[in-house]
Amino acid sequence: MATALTLSPLTACGGDASDSGDAKSLTMWTFKQSHVQALKNAAADFEKQTGIKVSVKAYGPDDAYTTKVQASAKTGDLPDVLEVHSDGEDFALGATGITRDIAKDVTADWSGLYQEGVQKSGVVTPARYKESEPSDSKTHGIKEGQRFSVPLTSGTFGIVMGNKKKLAEAGITEPPASYEEFLEDLKATTAKDPKNGGVSLGLKVKATGLTWSLQPLAFGELGKEKYQALWGKDASGNFASANGRKVLDLYARMQPYWMPGTQTLDIDAADQAFAQGKSAWDIGGTFTLAFLQQNGMNPEDVMAFGFPGPEKGAVPKPALAPLALTGLAATSTSKHPENAAKWMKFLAQPKTAARFAKDATEVPSTELGDDAAAAMGATLAAMTKAFAGAPENTYDPTVNDFRPPTYDQDSMAEILADLTPLKKKDAQTAGKDMAKLNDNFWASAEK
Structure with missing residues (x-):
């Protein structure tokens, strides 16, 4: 989520609006x-x-x-x-x-x-x-x-939020224990409310699908080393490999459950749709809760949990690094x-x-230690539970040294969006295209 300003070098100017001569x-x-x-x-x-x-x-x-x-x-x-x-x-x-x-x-x-x-x-x-x-x-x-x-x-991002009322109407009262259970819950809410029972994500910013969903899912399925190998030079472990196709197939299983039109929404609009009851689920981060509250949603009406790992994956209970x-x-x-x-x-x-x-x-x-839950409230504290995990079982989005130095996540995310939600490519084709693009990044870095 970090951004950088586009600024030309400046020499610090004298004078300051805060300096009224009052040192207090x-x-x-x-x-x-x-x-x-x-x-x-x-x-x-x-x-x-x-x-x-x-x-x-x-x-x-x-x-x-x-x-x-x-x-x-x-x-x-x-x-x-x-x-x-x-x-x-x-x-x-x-x-x-x-x-x-x-x-x-x-x-x-x-x-x-x-x-x-x-x-x-x-x-x-x-x-x-x-x-x-x-x-x-x-x-x-x-x-x-x-x-x-x-x-x-x-x-962190990769936090899934559910509207407790909509979930209860579909018989869901607890967070899913696995990615498979999450898919079953998505199926239940969309069956109960075909129009407003899906999951929203600001997929107009296509990198959200890659970094907030696909990557933690891939980490949970493959474990740290094989996950990182998806961006490596070895074709036996990249996105075109069996491991790559496996995680892309898993991610594509969300296709029936996207909120209609979610690919046209930016991050704020997707969160607003969730707050307005137009989706039963929303994928964002710990930072999303304050925005939902600003848009009229009571934090206590939100069920929150980290993006779940596959039941038989290498890391079925992945943690998310803060x-x-x-x-x-x-x-x-x-x-x-x-x-x-x-x-x-x-x-x-x-x-x-x-x-x-x-x-x-x-x-x-x-x-904050033991005072965290009391200070932040139940829902925000539940989100921070996703931080708890051993280093080897923690998905850390800040670690990027395994990717090509010239890697561009936006262009990679464009291909992923063609898999889902746009459904223009199948997992095999998307995997080959992602691997080819990744190879080009490595090639340009070595020139």
């Missing part, structure tokens, strides 16, 4: 309207403790936020703190000089507050630095070891960097993060 005030911008009240509530507590007032403003959607940040960087009226998309946008902003390196500020006692899997989010790792080296990279100019954000929210979704970045023009750091660290405190989770209906990046 800060400004923060976010692109998520659902975070505003939660951040304002945290700001009120922060002011009581420190005497520092934080003004929070939202600019959205994402494109409008990008435009606002770009324009303000040029005119010198950036806020002190920005909420950013983690591990993408943060690096792009750092590369242009809009945000500053906070590596020396984030000490072990601070980073240790976060969930283990996201503690290094925002850090320029060797792999991130390598990605930045090409001169046309959006993050060109960052240096290994720098840190341009700390995580605020975390989560990843940082949004983070906090300090602007280079802030006149109060120490106070900005205090605010960012305050948001990482367990008590603050627990309240933020409840107020925003989001999974915080802070490790």
Whole structure:
């Protein structure tokens, strides 16, 4: 889900809208309207403790936020703190000089507050630095070891949600224990309500089918090594192989159950359809629940679980690794960097993060331990149960080093969409085309 801004390199401008000469005030911008009240509530507590007032403003959607940040960087009226998309946008902003390196500020006692899997989010790792080296990279100019954000929210995708009322009408009261049971549940809800009993997914963004459904399904069926081999150079294990056809056949079994027209819907529209009762199921992520709530759906009316593995697969109960979704970045023009750091660290405190989770209906990046269920509510806590699993049984979407360096998921997803929901190709043909495209990626990488 991480994105990067398309920005030209900028030199940090002097002047700052947050600098009114008052060292006891800060400004923060976010692109998520659902975070505003939660951040304002945290700001009120922060002011009581420190005497520092934080003004929070939202600019959205994402494109409008990008435009606002770009324009303000040029005119010198950036806020002190920005909420950013983690591990993408943060690096792009750092590369242009809009945000500053906070590596020396984030000490072990601070980073240790976060969930283990996201503690290094925002850090320029060797792999991130390598990605930045090409001169046309959006993050060109960052240096290994720098840190341009700390995580605020975390989560994962590949989360299936069901409308409890619709499910109960079809006799379903528990999450499916396997992919086969999930298909049976889909069959039951569509039989009960042929028009509105299917599953929605924002397949206008075709990569959602690949990354949110096919990939966790393939991991569950094949296990880590054979799953990664689908993108390898060896034809005996790629998408055209027996293993490739097997997972594509499994995925194609969802064909009868897609919500009518789901291939024309973007992610938000698919989630809205679910909230409006036009589908019984929705595939998204932990971040979806807040959006459903914004659109009038009670979180307690949602059954949630990780995309299930096949009953006889190599990993029948796959876990889903959490990843940082949004983070906090300090602007280079802030006149109060120490106070900005205090605010960012305050948001990482367990008590603050627990309240933020409840107020925003989001999974915080802070490790909440046994208090997680009480803080987040039953449905969001149920989603986080998908995080629990041994490393070898955990599907981690951030691990991509087994794919060709020039890999493009969007073009791969185009082929997958021709299999389902478009039904233009069968599994064998789709597998051959995906393998051919993957071979081309490897060939171009070796030139």
